Amino acid sequence: MSKFDELLEVYKSEFTKTLTEPLDEKFLEKVTKGLGPSIYNVDASKVSSSDKKELETVKKNFLIKKLGLEDSPALDEAIDEVVEKLGSSNRNKYRAIVYYLLAKKFNKEEIYN
Numbered sequence: 012m013s014k015f016d017e018l019l020e021v022y023k024s025e026f027t028k029t030l031t032e033p034l035d036e037k038f039l040e041k042v043t044k045g046l047g048p049s050i051y052n053v054d055a056s057k058v059s060s061s062d063k064k065e066l067e068t069v070k071k072n073f074l075i076k077k078l079g080l081e082d083s084p085a086l087d088e089a090i091d092e093v094v095e096k097l098g099s100s101n102r103n104k105y106r107a108i109v110y111y112l113l114a115k116k117f118n119k120e121e122i123y124n
Contacts, residue, residue: 018050019043022107029097035115041123042114043107045077050107058104060094073110078119089116 012020019040026034049055059065069090074080093112097104114120 022105025103026108038120039111042111046107056106058106058109060104066090078122
């Protein structure tokens with residue numbers, strides 16, 4: 012099994028352990044591939060929800076640049092909602108899962124086709 016496949020299995024396991032919604036495995040795989048080599052770096056592979064600068068980066072680089080959304084309070088609310096879903100004390104807020112949930116929330120799955 013490749014390192015990518017191993018990480019994807021970790022993300023799937025964390026998703027099903029933490030969330031109650033159904034998992035679209037193919038979409039999670041696309042989001043994970045879209046993250047490139049950052050998934051192999053322990054720090055870069057996770058989102059620190061207690062770091063406001065980190066959350067601003069998620070908003071600017073992912074929601075605005077990647078998904079093409081307009082900056083608005085709704086973006087901050089969506090990030091807060093995803094953090095809440097994953098559990099604010101959960102140390103395993105994997106970037107792939109956070110981005111997956113945000114893309115789903117804004118119905119932007121086509122970005123990964």
